Amino acid sequence: MSPLIHTLRALTVAACTLALVAPATVARAEPSPAELTRRIEKSSAELERVVEAHNELREKIKDNRAAVSRLRKQIGPLEQQAAQSRADVGEMAATAYKTGNLGAVDALMHADDPASVLDRLGTLDHLTRQRQASIASYTADQQQLLDQKTRLDVTLSQQAARSKELSTTKQRIERDLAKLYEMRRQAYGRATERPASRANSADDAPAVSGQAGAAVRYAYGALGKPYAWGQDGPNGYDCSGLTSAAWRAAGKQLPHNTKMQWGVVSHISRSQLRPGDLVFYRSLGHVAIYVGDGQVIHAPTFGRNVEKRSVDLMPPYGYGRVR
Known part of the structure:
Protein backbone atom coordinates (compact mmCIF):
# COMPACT_ATOMS: atom_id res chain seq x y z
CA MET A 1 0.00 0.00 0.00
CA SER A 2 1.38 3.36 -1.01
CA PRO A 3 2.33 6.03 1.55
CA LEU A 4 -0.43 8.26 0.08
CA ILE A 5 -3.15 5.73 0.88
CA HIS A 6 -1.82 5.31 4.46
CA THR A 7 -1.94 9.08 4.91
CA LEU A 8 -5.51 9.38 3.61
CA ARG A 9 -6.70 6.57 5.91
CA ALA A 10 -5.06 8.20 8.92
CA LEU A 11 -6.70 11.51 8.15
CA THR A 12 -10.10 9.84 7.75
CA VAL A 13 -9.81 8.03 11.11
CA ALA A 14 -8.70 11.24 12.82
CA ALA A 15 -11.63 13.16 11.37
CA CYS A 16 -14.13 10.52 12.54
CA THR A 17 -12.57 10.48 16.02
CA LEU A 18 -12.83 14.25 16.31
CA ALA A 19 -16.46 14.13 15.22
CA LEU A 20 -17.23 11.64 17.99
CA VAL A 21 -15.41 13.37 20.85
CA ALA A 22 -15.94 17.03 19.96
CA PRO A 23 -18.90 18.65 21.81
CA ALA A 24 -21.91 19.12 19.65
CA THR A 25 -22.96 22.69 18.95
CA VAL A 26 -26.76 22.98 19.06
CA ALA A 27 -28.24 25.74 17.00
CA ARG A 28 -30.72 27.63 19.15
CA ALA A 29 -33.51 29.34 17.30
CA GLU A 30 -34.63 32.70 18.61
CA PRO A 31 -38.19 32.58 20.03
CA SER A 32 -40.84 33.75 17.60
CA PRO A 33 -42.77 36.98 18.27
CA GLY A 189 -38.12 46.94 20.38
CA ARG A 190 -38.84 48.85 23.62
CA ALA A 191 -39.68 47.99 27.21
CA THR A 192 -42.79 50.17 27.47
CA GLU A 193 -45.47 51.49 25.17
CA ARG A 194 -45.06 54.98 23.84
CA PRO A 195 -46.99 57.58 25.83
CA ALA A 196 -50.43 57.96 24.30
CA SER A 197 -52.08 61.26 23.53
CA ARG A 198 -54.58 61.95 26.27
CA ALA A 199 -55.44 65.63 25.79
CA ASN A 200 -58.85 66.44 27.29
CA SER A 201 -59.64 62.72 27.64
CA ALA A 202 -61.74 63.45 30.75
CA ASP A 203 -63.99 65.53 28.49
CA ASP A 204 -64.81 62.35 26.57
CA ALA A 205 -66.40 60.74 29.62
CA PRO A 206 -70.11 59.96 29.38
CA ALA A 207 -72.52 62.08 31.38
CA VAL A 208 -72.88 60.21 34.65
CA SER A 209 -74.29 61.92 37.74
CA GLY A 210 -73.12 61.82 41.33
CA GLN A 211 -70.01 60.24 42.79
CA ALA A 212 -69.93 57.50 40.15
CA GLY A 213 -69.69 60.23 37.51
CA ALA A 214 -66.67 61.76 39.27
CA ALA A 215 -64.97 58.36 39.38
CA VAL A 216 -65.65 57.71 35.68
CA ARG A 217 -64.33 61.16 34.67
CA TYR A 218 -61.17 60.53 36.64
CA ALA A 219 -60.68 57.18 34.89
CA TYR A 220 -61.06 58.83 31.48
CA GLY A 221 -58.49 61.42 32.52
CA ALA A 222 -56.01 58.61 33.26
CA LEU A 223 -56.23 57.11 29.75
CA GLY A 224 -52.80 56.80 28.16
CA LYS A 225 -50.88 57.12 31.41
CA PRO A 226 -48.37 54.32 32.07
CA TYR A 227 -48.83 51.26 34.24
CA ALA A 228 -46.69 51.81 37.35
CA TRP A 229 -46.70 49.07 39.96
CA GLY A 230 -47.66 50.13 43.46
CA GLN A 231 -48.76 53.58 42.26
CA ASP A 232 -52.13 55.33 42.49
CA GLY A 233 -51.38 58.38 40.36
CA PRO A 234 -51.28 60.97 39.21
CA ASN A 235 -48.54 59.98 36.74
CA GLY A 236 -49.00 56.20 36.70
CA TYR A 237 -51.15 53.43 38.13
CA ASP A 238 -51.43 49.74 38.73
CA CYS A 239 -54.90 48.21 38.43
CA SER A 240 -56.14 48.66 42.01
CA GLY A 241 -54.29 51.97 42.22
CA LEU A 242 -56.39 53.32 39.36
CA THR A 243 -59.72 52.21 40.82
CA SER A 244 -58.84 53.51 44.29
CA ALA A 245 -57.68 56.86 42.84
CA ALA A 246 -60.83 57.20 40.72
CA TRP A 247 -63.10 56.67 43.69
CA ARG A 248 -60.93 58.84 45.94
CA ALA A 249 -61.64 61.67 43.50
CA ALA A 250 -65.32 60.92 44.13
CA GLY A 251 -64.89 61.18 47.90
CA LYS A 252 -64.72 57.45 48.69
CA GLN A 253 -61.76 55.58 50.18
CA LEU A 254 -60.91 52.17 48.74
CA PRO A 255 -57.92 50.08 49.80
CA HIS A 256 -55.12 49.87 47.22
CA ASN A 257 -55.53 46.14 46.72
CA THR A 258 -57.87 44.15 44.48
CA LYS A 259 -58.81 41.50 47.04
CA MET A 260 -59.48 44.13 49.72
CA GLN A 261 -61.61 46.15 47.29
CA TRP A 262 -63.69 43.05 46.63
CA GLY A 263 -64.17 42.79 50.39
CA VAL A 264 -65.65 46.30 50.79
CA VAL A 265 -67.92 46.61 47.74
CA SER A 266 -71.48 45.33 47.37
CA HIS A 267 -71.47 42.32 45.05
CA ILE A 268 -73.83 42.69 42.12
CA SER A 269 -74.75 40.77 38.97
CA ARG A 270 -73.60 41.63 35.48
CA SER A 271 -77.12 42.78 34.57
CA GLN A 272 -76.90 45.40 37.35
CA LEU A 273 -73.66 46.97 36.07
CA ARG A 274 -73.66 50.73 35.76
CA PRO A 275 -70.87 53.29 35.27
CA GLY A 276 -68.54 53.53 38.27
CA ASP A 277 -68.92 49.87 39.26
CA LEU A 278 -65.83 47.68 39.53
CA VAL A 279 -65.16 44.57 37.47
CA PHE A 280 -62.82 41.94 38.93
CA TYR A 281 -60.73 39.41 37.01
CA ARG A 282 -58.12 36.63 37.47
CA SER A 283 -59.48 35.35 40.79
CA LEU A 284 -59.16 38.86 42.28
CA GLY A 285 -55.77 39.46 40.68
CA HIS A 286 -56.98 42.35 38.49
CA VAL A 287 -59.67 45.05 38.62
CA ALA A 288 -61.13 47.65 36.25
CA ILE A 289 -63.76 50.39 36.43
CA TYR A 290 -66.90 50.07 34.31
CA VAL A 291 -67.64 53.20 32.26
CA GLY A 292 -70.78 52.10 30.42
CA ASP A 293 -71.63 50.70 26.99
CA GLY A 294 -69.90 47.39 27.78
CA GLN A 295 -66.52 49.10 28.33
CA VAL A 296 -64.06 49.29 31.21
CA ILE A 297 -60.99 51.41 31.83
CA HIS A 298 -58.05 49.66 33.48
CA ALA A 299 -54.29 49.78 34.00
CA PRO A 300 -53.46 46.58 32.11
CA THR A 301 -49.96 45.48 33.03
CA PHE A 302 -46.23 46.27 33.00
CA GLY A 303 -45.04 48.27 30.02
CA ARG A 304 -48.58 49.16 28.96
CA ASN A 305 -50.71 52.28 29.27
CA VAL A 306 -54.13 52.80 30.85
CA GLU A 307 -56.70 51.85 28.22
CA LYS A 308 -60.40 51.41 27.53
CA ARG A 309 -61.46 47.89 26.58
CA SER A 310 -64.45 45.58 26.43
CA VAL A 311 -65.66 44.35 29.81
CA ASP A 312 -64.85 40.89 28.45
CA LEU A 313 -61.15 41.64 27.92
CA MET A 314 -60.77 38.45 30.02
CA PRO A 315 -63.37 36.32 31.84
CA PRO A 316 -64.76 38.43 34.72
CA TYR A 317 -64.57 37.04 38.24
CA GLY A 318 -67.32 39.28 39.62
CA TYR A 319 -68.80 42.75 39.82
CA GLY A 320 -68.96 45.24 42.69
CA ARG A 321 -70.56 48.54 43.58
CA VAL A 322 -68.79 51.03 45.84
CA ARG A 323 -70.89 51.69 48.91
Whole structure:
Protein backbone atom coordinates (compact mmCIF):
# COMPACT_ATOMS: atom_id res chain seq x y z
CA MET A 1 0.00 0.00 0.00
CA SER A 2 1.38 3.36 -1.01
CA PRO A 3 2.33 6.03 1.55
CA LEU A 4 -0.43 8.26 0.08
CA ILE A 5 -3.15 5.73 0.88
CA HIS A 6 -1.82 5.31 4.46
CA THR A 7 -1.94 9.08 4.91
CA LEU A 8 -5.51 9.38 3.61
CA ARG A 9 -6.70 6.57 5.91
CA ALA A 10 -5.06 8.20 8.92
CA LEU A 11 -6.70 11.51 8.15
CA THR A 12 -10.10 9.84 7.75
CA VAL A 13 -9.81 8.03 11.11
CA ALA A 14 -8.70 11.24 12.82
CA ALA A 15 -11.63 13.16 11.37
CA CYS A 16 -14.13 10.52 12.54
CA THR A 17 -12.57 10.48 16.02
CA LEU A 18 -12.83 14.25 16.31
CA ALA A 19 -16.46 14.13 15.22
CA LEU A 20 -17.23 11.64 17.99
CA VAL A 21 -15.41 13.37 20.85
CA ALA A 22 -15.94 17.03 19.96
CA PRO A 23 -18.90 18.65 21.81
CA ALA A 24 -21.91 19.12 19.65
CA THR A 25 -22.96 22.69 18.95
CA VAL A 26 -26.76 22.98 19.06
CA ALA A 27 -28.24 25.74 17.00
CA ARG A 28 -30.72 27.63 19.15
CA ALA A 29 -33.51 29.34 17.30
CA GLU A 30 -34.63 32.70 18.61
CA PRO A 31 -38.19 32.58 20.03
CA SER A 32 -40.84 33.75 17.60
CA PRO A 33 -42.77 36.98 18.27
CA ALA A 34 -45.82 34.88 19.16
CA GLU A 35 -43.81 32.83 21.68
CA LEU A 36 -42.31 35.97 23.20
CA THR A 37 -45.77 37.51 23.53
CA ARG A 38 -47.03 34.35 25.26
CA ARG A 39 -44.10 34.45 27.70
CA ILE A 40 -44.63 38.17 28.35
CA GLU A 41 -48.34 37.68 29.09
CA LYS A 42 -47.64 34.74 31.41
CA SER A 43 -44.86 36.58 33.27
CA SER A 44 -46.96 39.75 33.49
CA ALA A 45 -49.92 37.90 35.03
CA GLU A 46 -47.69 36.15 37.57
CA LEU A 47 -45.89 39.37 38.47
CA GLU A 48 -49.16 41.28 38.82
CA ARG A 49 -50.25 38.78 41.49
CA VAL A 50 -47.00 39.51 43.36
CA VAL A 51 -47.65 43.26 43.05
CA GLU A 52 -51.16 42.86 44.47
CA ALA A 53 -49.71 40.85 47.38
CA HIS A 54 -47.25 43.73 47.89
CA ASN A 55 -50.13 46.21 47.83
CA GLU A 56 -52.04 44.13 50.38
CA LEU A 57 -49.03 44.17 52.70
CA ARG A 58 -48.80 47.95 52.39
CA GLU A 59 -52.49 48.30 53.26
CA LYS A 60 -52.07 46.08 56.32
CA ILE A 61 -49.05 48.11 57.40
CA LYS A 62 -51.14 51.29 57.10
CA ASP A 63 -53.84 49.67 59.25
CA ASN A 64 -51.17 48.63 61.77
CA ARG A 65 -49.82 52.16 61.99
CA ALA A 66 -53.31 53.48 62.65
CA ALA A 67 -53.82 50.81 65.34
CA VAL A 68 -50.49 51.70 66.98
CA SER A 69 -51.50 55.37 67.03
CA ARG A 70 -54.89 54.55 68.59
CA LEU A 71 -53.36 52.27 71.22
CA ARG A 72 -50.75 54.84 72.21
CA LYS A 73 -53.45 57.48 72.60
CA GLN A 74 -55.46 55.12 74.81
CA ILE A 75 -52.47 54.04 76.90
CA GLY A 76 -51.67 57.60 78.05
CA PRO A 77 -54.96 58.18 79.91
CA LEU A 78 -54.94 54.57 81.13
CA GLU A 79 -51.50 55.08 82.67
CA GLN A 80 -52.77 58.20 84.47
CA GLN A 81 -55.88 56.35 85.63
CA ALA A 82 -53.85 53.38 86.87
CA ALA A 83 -51.41 55.71 88.65
CA GLN A 84 -54.29 57.46 90.42
CA SER A 85 -55.79 54.13 91.49
CA ARG A 86 -52.40 53.03 92.76
CA ALA A 87 -52.06 56.26 94.76
CA ASP A 88 -55.55 55.88 96.24
CA VAL A 89 -54.87 52.33 97.38
CA GLY A 90 -51.47 53.36 98.72
CA GLU A 91 -53.02 56.19 100.74
CA MET A 92 -55.68 53.84 102.07
CA ALA A 93 -53.02 51.35 103.17
CA ALA A 94 -50.92 54.06 104.84
CA THR A 95 -53.94 55.39 106.75
CA ALA A 96 -54.85 51.92 107.95
CA TYR A 97 -51.28 51.36 109.14
CA LYS A 98 -51.11 54.65 111.05
CA THR A 99 -54.55 54.57 112.68
CA GLY A 100 -55.29 50.89 112.92
CA ASN A 101 -58.25 49.17 111.30
CA LEU A 102 -61.79 49.91 112.44
CA GLY A 103 -63.06 46.49 113.37
CA ALA A 104 -66.43 45.17 114.52
CA VAL A 105 -65.09 44.30 118.00
CA ASP A 106 -63.74 47.85 118.44
CA ALA A 107 -67.08 49.25 117.38
CA LEU A 108 -68.90 47.16 120.00
CA MET A 109 -66.49 47.65 122.89
CA HIS A 110 -66.31 51.44 122.66
CA ALA A 111 -69.97 52.05 122.07
CA ASP A 112 -71.89 54.05 124.73
CA ASP A 113 -75.32 52.87 123.69
CA PRO A 114 -77.01 50.48 121.25
CA ALA A 115 -77.66 53.28 118.74
CA SER A 116 -73.96 54.10 118.70
CA VAL A 117 -73.18 50.44 118.05
CA LEU A 118 -75.42 50.49 114.97
CA ASP A 119 -73.88 53.74 113.74
CA ARG A 120 -70.38 52.37 114.11
CA LEU A 121 -71.26 49.13 112.36
CA GLY A 122 -72.89 51.09 109.53
CA THR A 123 -69.77 53.23 109.15
CA LEU A 124 -67.61 50.11 109.17
CA ASP A 125 -69.70 48.54 106.43
CA HIS A 126 -69.53 51.72 104.32
CA LEU A 127 -65.75 52.02 104.69
CA THR A 128 -65.27 48.34 103.85
CA ARG A 129 -67.31 48.72 100.65
CA GLN A 130 -65.32 51.84 99.73
CA ARG A 131 -62.03 50.05 100.23
CA GLN A 132 -63.18 47.02 98.27
CA ALA A 133 -64.31 49.26 95.41
CA SER A 134 -60.99 51.11 95.41
CA ILE A 135 -59.02 47.85 95.32
CA ALA A 136 -61.25 46.43 92.55
CA SER A 137 -60.85 49.63 90.52
CA TYR A 138 -57.08 49.53 90.99
CA THR A 139 -56.95 45.90 89.82
CA ALA A 140 -59.16 46.59 86.78
CA ASP A 141 -57.16 49.67 85.76
CA GLN A 142 -53.87 47.79 86.01
CA GLN A 143 -55.23 44.88 83.96
CA GLN A 144 -56.67 47.17 81.29
CA LEU A 145 -53.33 48.95 81.00
CA LEU A 146 -51.48 45.64 80.76
CA ASP A 147 -53.88 44.38 78.04
CA GLN A 148 -53.44 47.51 75.94
CA LYS A 149 -49.67 47.37 76.22
CA THR A 150 -49.73 43.70 75.16
CA ARG A 151 -51.86 44.59 72.13
CA LEU A 152 -49.41 47.36 71.26
CA ASP A 153 -46.44 44.97 71.49
CA VAL A 154 -48.18 42.42 69.23
CA THR A 155 -49.10 45.14 66.71
CA LEU A 156 -45.55 46.49 66.62
CA SER A 157 -44.21 42.95 66.12
CA GLN A 158 -46.60 42.41 63.18
CA GLN A 159 -45.52 45.73 61.76
CA ALA A 160 -41.85 44.77 61.83
CA ALA A 161 -42.51 41.37 60.20
CA ARG A 162 -44.65 42.88 57.46
CA SER A 163 -42.13 45.62 56.75
CA LYS A 164 -39.42 42.98 56.29
CA GLU A 165 -41.68 40.94 53.99
CA LEU A 166 -42.54 44.09 52.05
CA SER A 167 -38.85 44.76 51.40
CA THR A 168 -38.30 41.18 50.20
CA THR A 169 -41.31 41.33 47.88
CA LYS A 170 -40.17 44.64 46.43
CA GLN A 171 -36.75 43.19 45.60
CA ARG A 172 -38.38 40.24 43.86
CA ILE A 173 -40.65 42.49 41.80
CA GLU A 174 -37.75 44.67 40.67
CA ARG A 175 -35.66 41.61 39.74
CA ASP A 176 -38.48 39.93 37.79
CA LEU A 177 -39.51 43.21 36.20
CA ALA A 178 -36.03 43.67 34.70
CA LYS A 179 -36.39 40.26 33.00
CA LEU A 180 -39.88 41.09 31.77
CA TYR A 181 -38.77 44.41 30.29
CA GLU A 182 -35.91 42.65 28.51
CA MET A 183 -38.42 40.27 26.90
CA ARG A 184 -40.52 43.24 25.83
CA ARG A 185 -37.47 44.85 24.23
CA GLN A 186 -36.81 41.65 22.29
CA ALA A 187 -40.42 41.38 21.15
CA TYR A 188 -41.39 45.02 20.56
CA GLY A 189 -38.12 46.94 20.38
CA ARG A 190 -38.84 48.85 23.62
CA ALA A 191 -39.68 47.99 27.21
CA THR A 192 -42.79 50.17 27.47
CA GLU A 193 -45.47 51.49 25.17
CA ARG A 194 -45.06 54.98 23.84
CA PRO A 195 -46.99 57.58 25.83
CA ALA A 196 -50.43 57.96 24.30
CA SER A 197 -52.08 61.26 23.53
CA ARG A 198 -54.58 61.95 26.27
CA ALA A 199 -55.44 65.63 25.79
CA ASN A 200 -58.85 66.44 27.29
CA SER A 201 -59.64 62.72 27.64
CA ALA A 202 -61.74 63.45 30.75
CA ASP A 203 -63.99 65.53 28.49
CA ASP A 204 -64.81 62.35 26.57
CA ALA A 205 -66.40 60.74 29.62
CA PRO A 206 -70.11 59.96 29.38
CA ALA A 207 -72.52 62.08 31.38
CA VAL A 208 -72.88 60.21 34.65
CA SER A 209 -74.29 61.92 37.74
CA GLY A 210 -73.12 61.82 41.33
CA GLN A 211 -70.01 60.24 42.79
CA ALA A 212 -69.93 57.50 40.15
CA GLY A 213 -69.69 60.23 37.51
CA ALA A 214 -66.67 61.76 39.27
CA ALA A 215 -64.97 58.36 39.38
CA VAL A 216 -65.65 57.71 35.68
CA ARG A 217 -64.33 61.16 34.67
CA TYR A 218 -61.17 60.53 36.64
CA ALA A 219 -60.68 57.18 34.89
CA TYR A 220 -61.06 58.83 31.48
CA GLY A 221 -58.49 61.42 32.52
CA ALA A 222 -56.01 58.61 33.26
CA LEU A 223 -56.23 57.11 29.75
CA GLY A 224 -52.80 56.80 28.16
CA LYS A 225 -50.88 57.12 31.41
CA PRO A 226 -48.37 54.32 32.07
CA TYR A 227 -48.83 51.26 34.24
CA ALA A 228 -46.69 51.81 37.35
CA TRP A 229 -46.70 49.07 39.96
CA GLY A 230 -47.66 50.13 43.46
CA GLN A 231 -48.76 53.58 42.26
CA ASP A 232 -52.13 55.33 42.49
CA GLY A 233 -51.38 58.38 40.36
CA PRO A 234 -51.28 60.97 39.21
CA ASN A 235 -48.54 59.98 36.74
CA GLY A 236 -49.00 56.20 36.70
CA TYR A 237 -51.15 53.43 38.13
CA ASP A 238 -51.43 49.74 38.73
CA CYS A 239 -54.90 48.21 38.43
CA SER A 240 -56.14 48.66 42.01
CA GLY A 241 -54.29 51.97 42.22
CA LEU A 242 -56.39 53.32 39.36
CA THR A 243 -59.72 52.21 40.82
CA SER A 244 -58.84 53.51 44.29
CA ALA A 245 -57.68 56.86 42.84
CA ALA A 246 -60.83 57.20 40.72
CA TRP A 247 -63.10 56.67 43.69
CA ARG A 248 -60.93 58.84 45.94
CA ALA A 249 -61.64 61.67 43.50
CA ALA A 250 -65.32 60.92 44.13
CA GLY A 251 -64.89 61.18 47.90
CA LYS A 252 -64.72 57.45 48.69
CA GLN A 253 -61.76 55.58 50.18
CA LEU A 254 -60.91 52.17 48.74
CA PRO A 255 -57.92 50.08 49.80
CA HIS A 256 -55.12 49.87 47.22
CA ASN A 257 -55.53 46.14 46.72
CA THR A 258 -57.87 44.15 44.48
CA LYS A 259 -58.81 41.50 47.04
CA MET A 260 -59.48 44.13 49.72
CA GLN A 261 -61.61 46.15 47.29
CA TRP A 262 -63.69 43.05 46.63
CA GLY A 263 -64.17 42.79 50.39
CA VAL A 264 -65.65 46.30 50.79
CA VAL A 265 -67.92 46.61 47.74
CA SER A 266 -71.48 45.33 47.37
CA HIS A 267 -71.47 42.32 45.05
CA ILE A 268 -73.83 42.69 42.12
CA SER A 269 -74.75 40.77 38.97
CA ARG A 270 -73.60 41.63 35.48
CA SER A 271 -77.12 42.78 34.57
CA GLN A 272 -76.90 45.40 37.35
CA LEU A 273 -73.66 46.97 36.07
CA ARG A 274 -73.66 50.73 35.76
CA PRO A 275 -70.87 53.29 35.27
CA GLY A 276 -68.54 53.53 38.27
CA ASP A 277 -68.92 49.87 39.26
CA LEU A 278 -65.83 47.68 39.53
CA VAL A 279 -65.16 44.57 37.47
CA PHE A 280 -62.82 41.94 38.93
CA TYR A 281 -60.73 39.41 37.01
CA ARG A 282 -58.12 36.63 37.47
CA SER A 283 -59.48 35.35 40.79
CA LEU A 284 -59.16 38.86 42.28
CA GLY A 285 -55.77 39.46 40.68
CA HIS A 286 -56.98 42.35 38.49
CA VAL A 287 -59.67 45.05 38.62
CA ALA A 288 -61.13 47.65 36.25
CA ILE A 289 -63.76 50.39 36.43
CA TYR A 290 -66.90 50.07 34.31
CA VAL A 291 -67.64 53.20 32.26
CA GLY A 292 -70.78 52.10 30.42
CA ASP A 293 -71.63 50.70 26.99
CA GLY A 294 -69.90 47.39 27.78
CA GLN A 295 -66.52 49.10 28.33
CA VAL A 296 -64.06 49.29 31.21
CA ILE A 297 -60.99 51.41 31.83
CA HIS A 298 -58.05 49.66 33.48
CA ALA A 299 -54.29 49.78 34.00
CA PRO A 300 -53.46 46.58 32.11
CA THR A 301 -49.96 45.48 33.03
CA PHE A 302 -46.23 46.27 33.00
CA GLY A 303 -45.04 48.27 30.02
CA ARG A 304 -48.58 49.16 28.96
CA ASN A 305 -50.71 52.28 29.27
CA VAL A 306 -54.13 52.80 30.85
CA GLU A 307 -56.70 51.85 28.22
CA LYS A 308 -60.40 51.41 27.53
CA ARG A 309 -61.46 47.89 26.58
CA SER A 310 -64.45 45.58 26.43
CA VAL A 311 -65.66 44.35 29.81
CA ASP A 312 -64.85 40.89 28.45
CA LEU A 313 -61.15 41.64 27.92
CA MET A 314 -60.77 38.45 30.02
CA PRO A 315 -63.37 36.32 31.84
CA PRO A 316 -64.76 38.43 34.72
CA TYR A 317 -64.57 37.04 38.24
CA GLY A 318 -67.32 39.28 39.62
CA TYR A 319 -68.80 42.75 39.82
CA GLY A 320 -68.96 45.24 42.69
CA ARG A 321 -70.56 48.54 43.58
CA VAL A 322 -68.79 51.03 45.84
CA ARG A 323 -70.89 51.69 48.91
